[in-house]
Amino acid sequence: MKQQFFLSMSFVLFLGTLNAQITQGFESDPMPVDTFKNGSESGGIFSFSNIHLLNNYDSSGGFWDGFALSSMRNDSTPGFLNQYSSITAGGYDSEIYAVGYSGAQMRIDPLLDQSFMLSSVQVTNTTYAYFSMLNGDSFAKKFGGQSGDDLDYFRLHAVLQMPEYKSDTLTFDLADFTFSDSNDDFILNDWRAFDLTGFDTTITDTARLTFSFSSSDTSFGFINTPTYVCLDNLTYTLILGTSEFRNNSDFNAIHGHSSLKLTSATQGKISAYDISGRLVSHWAHRTFQSEIAFSELPSGWSIIVFESDEGVKKSLKVFRP
Secondary structure, three states: OOEEEEOOOOOOEEOOOEEEEEEEOOOOOOOOOOOEEOOOOOOOEEEEOOEEEEEEEEOOOOEEEEEEEEOOOOOOOOOHHHOOOEOOOOOOOOOOEEEEEOOEEEEEOOOOOEEEEEEEEEEEOEHHHHHHHHHOOOOOOOOOOOOOOOOOEEEEEEEEEEOOEEEEEEEEEEEEOOOOOHHHOEEOOOOEEEEOHHHOOOEOOOEEEEEEEEEOOEEOOEEOOOOEEEEEEEEEEEEEOOOOOOOOOOEEEEEOOOEEEEEEOOOEEEEEEEOOOOEEEEEEEOOOEEEEEHHHOOOEEEEEEEEEOOOOEEEEEEEEO
């Protein structure tokens, strides 16, 4: 799975705010090239640490919606049977990418002591949608019309929803024939960054990013243009807040040369996550003091979370060179 981290601090224990720029790709289990996963095998969700792509699959009819994963490379065959291919014949910088159908939802789940600021996601057209707009088909018109002067457009909308947050919408042009100079008209056929900084909010609770479409080509209120998009490399700033172990009569953390000692009179469990939110390991805390060897933690930053049997949670950040 493709992930990139850019960090600038190297303390063993960290007691302030830490920001990390993360790029999350959509590689999952190994997929051969020119294959796809549409939910028929497991269905429901494709998970990548804190990021989850929701999927619905109807086994009775073989239909899907939401997100699929793809390594398809067919950039020349028009039509519905080629719905899983990107017009770029691959992902942004990998073989695997996500294909979203209208209404596709991405769920973002911050851990305790985490928050997110969205930055961007790479976007391009599917081969199906590209050729439908370029040439027209039995359902949709050729963009620009026969004269090339029709003011056509195909737009992707990202809607951010979060508890106690008024939903907000950002828009990205997948095709635009509305320019005064027709030489500027385009149908997107490469990967471009969809800027998500316009949401201008910190994600502190479970949030949903929903993708929908609008088009100049409609009939009876329905969009004729194939409502698909390819996504790759979601980039966000991960913010880790102040640790909660120190200066607390019930919880404490002491680091040595090779281990971290956590003391608490309350029983519970200890979990270690890497900075992207993936669970690395967990331990039961049944005595006054538990000891975690640094060798059990991944290199770089980890988040250590203690949860008492009463449900009280405390956390801290640990850096292992």
